Amino acid sequence: MDPLIFIHIPKTAGTSFRLGMDAVIGEERVCRDYGASSVETSPIVKQWVKPGGDLWQFGCAFRAAGYQFLTGHFHAIRYAGLFDVAQMVTFLRDPVQRVVSEYQHHVRNYGYQESLETFYRQKPNINRQQRLLGGVPWVGLGFIGITERYAESVGQFNRKFGFNVPILDKNQSRDSIAEPYRLTESQKTELERLNAEDIRLYRTACEQLDWRIRLEGKEQGYVAGAFMREERGRLLGWARAERGDDPVVLRLHVDGKPFIEVKACEYRPLLREKGVGRGGFLGFSVDITDLPKGAQVECTVAETGQPLVGSPWILKK
Template identity: 55%
Template structure:
């Protein structure tokens, strides 16, 4: 824990907080959040990773991440030099094992709207001369948000906010971490973020097909944010968790309480009828590596032998009814 100071209004606010890492997905209001973090923490306490060639990237990132490729040395120097916040256009996996996903945050945006915004940004600021269709068909621009969060248990993130609900998401983040990052509107291509770009029907259909995985991801994030808000309004705690896979023996997943160390009890239902409960205490090495909490002892399994195929199993938090990500899960034939 480290002492930090808030100086935006010329006074000092004592707050204790672990360092946070912000995955800045382009065109998701990340610049507004980054500037807000600069104002709260102080620019000297904000470390930046915007690529090895970017003038914005901090020297300790260039030296230890890109040149020496020594993540542990970076982490040691990061703390020693008093940094409290990391931001940048990096994939979450780059820093997950040193910060831990519970100390990582990001914002995601409606995938189609985000692509239009980024295209216009490239035309406006970088002289991009290709058509919109040529831009969104480039491999690098397909499912970009999803790829930046790939191989990460994102429901265990400190917070995955929504650009279209930026002020609400920021309030949740500030409340969770006892921060006062101010609400700013910076680097916006339009004055009103909530106004949707209009597309030709064929473009929208193709974009939806190309980015189907990311659209599903975005919908899941929206649903989980709804639950986070609902639980917060009644003084109950959010649980990060997901149903992850099925084999011939059962259905598997994980769940972890956000603010305490007790194991989560998962309720299993079929057609609205409760058929059992399981406690999430199984060991999951990947979740331990990514710093999800409880040393990775957050897994659960459900024996599915007695259920017919094509039935849907619902896995929810027993204490609140909050559904886990990927629930309900339709049982399929397995080899």
């Protein structure tokens, strides 16, 4: 099996997940990248993953050492040249709660003395989940779990990848991650405004987890896919089935009326470069030149009815 790359977004129960993987595959097969100054970071990361370092040599050393899992607080794009996006996994958490949890972590562990408002208004702490996944087609990640649905998510992960990761709770600051932090209305409103991109990402990931569970119950396969953009009178997107290698058949409706069926088998070089699947032959495009501006285009998997991310799409041109 290809190694998995875990993008450990801070305060998303990632430590519980990482320790669960340690227990299942053995710590000696887990490589860690938590920064050059961290005692947790593996020696080969400190040796090769640095300014002026040779990432290719890191990949060779990683495989030669028999590692099967890479974890750390890094941006997905850092390792996108070595590992396919389909090998990457992560957990997302309610953005408002995650920011407050990280603030409490800094106060407790690093002596942070500024106010919560000062912390959450700093640019590095705004839309952090989206930024850590930026630069790669996040929809194509091998798996995205939800912190608030941790046991459910780990169960889905185990069934997809054939592991038996235990359900651990290593949150040391509170009794349960299910207990939300209390905020004033003004704090909550400002946090939601600042982290609007993270909120959209989180809600979409929740919907996709719902579809995984629904399709599993019907013994049907999940499809990763999304609308991409409008270009030269065509609407472009992509789709990849997790089961098998046949192209996905998609059904499009315009303003609620049947429009066309297409196969997702066009070549997309960027998606090939990122390792999304099918060698990049997973794109589709439809002619929209005769459709009016503002028309609503829905796209679903013909076999299951699962909508693609970004559907419905409101035409701009």
